[in-house]
């Protein structure tokens with residue numbers, strides 16, 4: 001129990017990557033899909049950090065588990081920062097989101113197609129206290145058509161220049177090495193020994209959620 005965390009996400013791609021990156025650590029990693037009555041999560045704020053905190057705090061309070069939330073997205077300077085915190089909401093499916101992006105960038109020349117992924121991770125305890133915040137960012141460029149089948153979200157159109165491959169053409173291991181989520185989770189894992197003792201303390205000393 002003390003070493004159980006719940007990932008405050010319904011995004012299967014994110015959950016898979018987080019599970020891979022935490023596989024070697026002494027943690028039982030649940031997701032909202034493992035819970036019978038998962039909380040409804042909202043992302044009402046204009047910043048990744050605020051939305052991540054909202055999701056972590058709501059989930060930890062509602063479930064009684066320490067919760068790790070990931071708010072992430074794609075920032076395209078040529079689109080004034082869009083889709084940004086609205087990355088999951090510009091359309092209903094990954095395919096439609098990619099079409100939205102490529103259409104929006106139809107007239108953007110090659111030298112202005114730079115973009116980056118951001119990931120903010122927040123861990124909250126069952127009282128709603130934030131135990132830590134970790135960040136990652138990876139820079140790349142947006143292709144003119146999808147390339148590759150792996151990953152999720154905008155991966156088929158996000159080219160990582162050092163490898164001359166999109167995230168959807170890489171192995172999952174390689175994406176985790178360089179991605180925004182991989183960076184944030186590596187920083188989280190470095191803090192994990194301290195956090196585990198903090199989690200134990202909080203679970204033993206705090207009242208159950210809702211009291």
Ligand code: ITT
Nearest residue numbers: 009010011070071072073074087088152153154155
């Ligand atoms: P949860 O809130 O349930 O975690 P979500 O998909 O709504 O899921 P976000 O609001 O953080 O999560 O939106 C993140 C979106 O950004 C995600 O849906 C993708 O479209 C995109 N995204 C984030 N990380 C990505 C990655 O590693 N590869 C491709 N696209 C990514």
